[in-house]
Every structure is written in C-alpha cells, then in structure tokens.
Amino acid sequence: MWRAMHHRVPISSHGRWPWSPAQRNWPCRNKSDYHYYPLQWRQPYKERQLACGLQLYGALGIERTDKQRRREQWAANYRAFDAPVCLFFLIDGDMEAGSWLDCGMFIQSLMLAAVEEGLDTCALASMGEYPAIVKAELGFDEQTILLCGMALGYADHDAPVNSYRTPRADVHTFAHYYT
Numbered sequence: 001m002w003r004a005m006h007h008r009v010p011i012s013s014h015g016r017w018p019w020s021p022a023q024r025n026w027p028c029r030n031k032s033d034y035h036y037y038p039l040q041w042r043q044p045y046k047e048r049q050l051a052c053g054l055q056l057y058g059a060l061g062i063e064r065t066d067k068q069r070r071r072e073q074w075a076a077n078y079r080a081f082d083a084p085v086c087l088f089f090l091i092d093g094d095m096e097a098g099s100w101l102d103c104g105m106f107i108q109s110l111m112l113a114a115v116e117e118g119l120d121t122c123a124l125a126s127m128g129e130y131p132a133i134v135k136a137e138l139g140f141d142e143q144t145i146l147l148c149g150m151a152l153g154y155a156d157h158d159a160p161v162n163s164y165r166t167p168r169a170d171v172h173t174f175a176h177y178y179t
C-alpha cells in the first residue's frame with residue numbers, strides 16, 4: 001500500500017531532491033486523484049480552515065499580501081519540510097470508501113508508532129497533488145490512487161512553525177449522547 005521513499009531516493013545533500021520535476025523536465029500537471037477538500041467550503045469548516053491558515057502564517061510572520069513568502073512556504077510542502085524521509089500512501093483504484101477508512105486508520109497508526117520510536121510526522125495532502133509524477137516515478141499504474149504523503153523525521157521544536165497548536169472543538173459540539 002505504501003512504500004518508503006528512501007528505498008529509491010537518497011536524501012539530497014544540497015537540499016534539492018534529485019527527482020524534482022524541474023530537473024526531470026516533467027510537465028507539472030496539477031490534478032489530484034481525488035478531492036481532498038470540498039469544492040465549496042461552508043461553515044463551520046470554512047472558518048476553521050481560515051483560522052488554521054492565519055495561525056500558520058502568523059507564526060511564520062508572513063503577511064497576507066506577501067505572495068512570495070507564501071509561495072515559498074507552500075513549496076516547502078514538496079520537500080516534506082526537509083524531513084529525511086517522505087512516505088507516500090497509495091490505494092488500489094478499485095477499492096471503495098471502506099478501504100479508504102482503513103487506510104486512514106493505518107496512516108494514523110503509523111504516526112503513533114513513529115512517536116513511540118521518538119520520531120515525528122507531518123501528514124501531507126499536498127504530496128498528493130501531482131499523482132501522475134509520483135506514480136510514474138515509483139512504478140504504480142495510473143489506476144492506483146495517491147492518497148497523500150507524509151514527512152517522517154525529527155521535528156524542530158524551536159521552529160516558529162511548531163510554536164502553535166490549532167484549537168480543538170469542544171467534544172460536546174460534535175458528539176451526540178443518547179441514553
């Protein structure tokens with residue numbers, strides 16, 4: 001279901017991955033295998049997403065109008081934030097929603113196991129945005145769905161980006177109790 005990138009891709013010593021699209025002359029066709037987010041945001045998700053973005057750019061000191069730095073920050077996603085290992089999660093294209101749930105649980109289990117090992121992770125939906133490139137490079141057929149990626153390594157707890165926590169909705173706002 002997933003393969004660790006480090007089997008195929010050495011960590012670049014100069015900060016650029018050897019398989020970057022620019023170096024391989026690939027067309028950067030941006031078409032995900034599925035919609036991670038709704039096409040139309042609505043409340044309460046809209047305000048939560050906005051708040052999350054504000055916290056992120058606030059922690060990094062990036063102004064809303066600073067398109068250059070916003071782009072640079074977004075580009076860091078595709079280096080898995082310089083983590084030594086990037087994982088990709090894929091699922092056979094004929095699997096249905098239940099198996100996608102299974103994959104979600106698998107992914108979270110992996111994140112928890114990483115913590116047990118003293119490692120940190122960052123799930124990366126952004127890594128699913130260029131599936132054609134990833135699948136061609138890793139030898140998966142086009143029917144396979146690229147779900148997401150994940151950075152695996154050691155978090156820099158002093159980095160400003162790790163200085164905030166998104167708020168959590170109170171459990172009573174989404175849990176219904178029936179007695």
Ligand SMILES: Cc1cc2nc3c(=O)[nH]c(=O)nc-3n(C[C@H](O)[C@H](O)[C@H](O)COP(=O)(O)O)c2cc1C
Pocket residue numbers: 077122123124125126127148165166
């Ligand atoms: C499935 C999934 C995909 C994600 N994709 C990205 C991503 O591409 N880029 C990113 O910066 N954060 C992404 N995140 C968010 C971070 O992994 C992390 O959740 C965020 O930094 C906030 O931490 P918190 O969940 O503890 O609030 C994703 C989270 C999940 C669960």
